[in-house]
Amino acid sequence: MKESVYKSYEELPxxxxxxxxxxxxxxxxxxxxxLMHESNFPxxxxxxxxxxxxxxxxxxxxxxxxxxx
Numbered sequence: 259m260k261e262s263v264y265k266s267y268e269e270l271p272x273x274x275x276x277x278x279x280x281x282x283x284x285x286x287x288x289x290x291x292x293l294m295h296e297s298n299f300p301x302x303x304x305x306x307x308x309x310x311x312x313x314x315x316x317x318x319x320x321x322x323x324x325x326x327x
Contacts, residue, residue: 267316273302273309282315 263281264270271278280290294301300314 267312270312270315272312274312274315275307275309279310279315 262284270282274282276287276290276294279294280287283290283293285293293299294308294310298318299310300318301308301310
């Protein structure tokens with residue numbers, strides 16, 4: 259597994275693209291693209307571009323890990 263380059267949520271930009279999602283989760287970019295196409299993943303579509311709002315991403319992580327932090 260790849261190590262995340264981000265050490266806290268505060269370091270994340272307001273919107274995350276697939277490359278950043280992959281870096282944060284320590285997964286391959288192709289896996290991030292697949293994840294971003296899942297119906298329960300919080301994606302904002304702007305034309306053909308897909309981005310993930312930082313706060314929605316944090317909520318998704320917490321929901322899917324059972325964490326509260």
